[in-house]
Amino acid sequence: METMRFKAIQNLSFNPSEVKVEGSSKITAIFGENVFTLKTAREYLSDEAYKSLVGSVKGNKKIDRTVANQIAHGLRAWAEGKGVTHYTHWFQPLTGTTAEKHDSFFTLKSDGTPLEEFDGAALIQQEPDASSFPSGGLRATFEARGYTGWDPSSPAFVMEIGQGKTLCIPTIFVSYTGESLDYKAPLIKALESLNKAAVDVCNYFDKNITKVTATLGWEQEYFVIDEALANARPDLIQCGRTVYGAAPAKGQQLEDHYFGSIPERTYAFMRDFENESYKLGIPLRTRHNEVAPAQFECAPIFEEVNLAVDHNILLMDIMDRVARRHKLKVLLHEKPFAGINGSGKHNNWSLATDTGVNLLAPGKTPKTNLMFLTFFVNSIKAVHDYSDILRASIASAGNDHRLGANEAPPAIISVFIGEYLSRVLNDIETRVGEKFDEQDEAILKLDLHRSIPELLLDNTDRNRTSPFAFTGNKFEFRAVGSAANCANAMLVLNTIMAETLKTFKKEIDILIEKGEKKEIAIMHIIQKYIVESKKVLFEGDGYSEEWHHEAERRGLPNVRTTPLALDAMVTEKAKNLFESNNVYNHPELEARHEIELEKYIKKVQIEARIMGDLAINHILPSAIEYQNKLIANIKGLKETGLPENSYASQLQILKEISEHIQVVYEKVHAMVEARKIVNNMSDTRTKAIAYCSQVKEPFFDEIRYHVDKLEHLVSDEEWTLPKYREMLFLR
DSSP states (O other): OOOHHHHHHHTOOOOGGGSOOOOOSOGGGTTTTTBOOHHHHHHHSOHHHHHHHHHHHHHOOOOOHHHHHHHHHHHHHHHHTTTOOEEEEEBOBTTSSOBOOEEESEEEOTTSOEEEOOOHHHHHEEOOBOTTSOOTTSSOTTOOBEEEEEOTTSOOEEEEETTEEEEEEEEEEEETTSOBOBSHHHHHHHHHHHHHHHHHHHTTTOTTOOOEEEEEEEEEEEEEEEHHHHHTOHHHHHHSSOSOOOOOSOSSTTOOSTTOOOOHHHHHHHHHHHHHHHHTTOOEEEEEEOSSTTEEEEEEOOEEHHHHHHHHHHHHHHHHHHHHHTTEEEEOSSOSSTTSOOOBEEEEEEEEETTSOBTTSOOSSHHHHHHHHHHHHHHHHHHHHTHHHHHHHTOOHHHHHHTTSTTSOOSSOOEEOHHHHHHHHHHHHTTTTOOOOSHHHHHHTTTHHHHGGGOOGGGSOOOTTOSEEEOSSSEEETTOBTTSOHHHHHHHHHHHHHHHHHHHHHHHHHHHHTTOOHHHHHHHHHHHHHHHHGGGBOOSOTTSHHHHHHHHHHTOOOOOSHHHHGGGGGSHHHHHHHHHTTSOOHHHHHHHHHHHHHHHHHHHHHHHHHHHHHIIIIIHHHHHHHHHHHHHHHHHHHHTTOOGGGGHHHHHHHHHHHHHHHHHHHHHHHHHHHHHHHHTOOOHHHHHHHIIIIIIIIIIHHHHHHHHHHHHHSOTTTOOSOOHHHHHHOO
8 A cells, every 4th residue: 555655655746836925026015914902903093092002011011991992992892894704812821832712702792783893801801721732730620710801011913814804902811819820920030030130230320221122033944844754654643752763874964954045835925924924913034945955944024022022922823834834844843854954043132221221232331331331240040049940941752852952052041242252351350459439430341342343243152052151241041942932931031030139239339338339330340240140150162062061060050950940949048039039829830830840741652652653654664674585585485495594684684673673662562551550640740751761761762763673674555654864855
């Protein structure tokens, strides 16, 4: 019988012209056309409603429910003008994906009169079933009530799926008792804490600054392969990655894919999902081939963090849906293919004031350079002090495959700032014990006014092996996984920065109260922070074994697996950090720890099951079928009276295949038994650690090794699973 593999290869003749990619010659002609922007709101809202909405978006002011009715009316009028009949509260539960429950504008009055209706109550709040979403013990299964609450800072949009259109209203998701059950609610709290702490510090330099906004520019890496080939791989469908697969003769060693010519079929797909994204206000700017074959990347213009997070999670959904139109499959897993680069989601983070200053960009005067130095050093101090919590924020079963591999940062959290800025910090450190006498002297002696303005992008090299690198006017958090919701890493990063800045201000104020001049006090604390956090700075090769030894000598944690990395979420340090910044209370933090452990358990469990299924139902039957052919061949040659040396090669191949078959069968059986033991464990943390140490580590690589050897030995005709050379190179 013809296998799915060969059918997929035979039918690999998709023509990009079969899918019509609509769009304009100008991106500006369609950008944001399906978004209820403030500009659009001006056309549909009364002065009162518009001012209230602007106050909420720009000033974090609550919208009065009476005004909400007017906004809801304007939203419905706008949406209906686009052919919308339904609306939904669009939220981000802790499943890692988005969620929505659609309701129609249609209703019946008591006398049976049909009409279209959408009021302020429906805009502000809905009550979806909370019991089926992860809650980490915050909610019992029978306690179903949860609430979604409108987030005006992220504009409503119209989602087009096929011929249908739905008004989507970004919301937070909380339980009946008020605990957050999503990513957005704690992120908003973290951003507000950061804003307050940063403004307080900014006011040392400029009293006109009243708001500081954290900005994010994510870079989304992904793989694209043929849909039929993906469908013939149960592991890709179930796990998002290949659990088996021998390395092809050609992988990425020629480095010919990176920034190469984009394949026509993929190019058509890119243009299509970009157009869908532009309509939804996602400011995509960049597209290119990545290092691995069939790997690509897109990146937008920087946005405020909350909106950028919404846009990224929305883009991931768009990419998946649009790929189906092109008979393609998008793989967002961090490591879908072994032996070649995996995918990350680099988070480029910075801070901007309402006066137009990037706080992580060097200025042109001593005063602005001192402000830059303040936020720059505080960022390093935050990462140093809370590296364990930052590591926990990017921990997942998928990212464990990528971190520390040959294209991603190690699990050791360190900071790269470049040779130039390293010299600046070293110069400051060498003045330990010296007294800063005068404001100008303290700054001018360091030559900051002459040297830092020259710090352009070209003067700060990149370090691809660093998890947290300064790149000229921002920090790039490179360790975030491609499938992750950016919110988790961003809420942690902004919270630790807020806490560090609060401590910084307290220490400055103490010195000022003692009679120290403001600028001198700032320099003293900056110097103190440089000394205290310098061990987290590393300029070398993060891939090297030497760095692992050096990091251990420095006392930097190197937590390689998710179950252990997640412990940092529930330490007293973490609980105090998040509670003091009003981001998480203790039960919420414990719940998230539980949820992440459960995710890890389930993902490893699914992978173990699929490994067993593929081995028993695909790999071994193929190997045995070829084994039988070899036996028949050897028997025939032997019966002809030929000497044994004439079929010695067949005997050797048969021996090797038989050995690999035996090991695969035995190891799969042992893995199943190990899984049974682990499944009986009741404590979630113990179970997650056991799934890692007793199921994944002893069996996954071992079984894969023998399966991949069989792929090289068994006849191509008998092998049922699409091979790497086909998935990665057939277009």
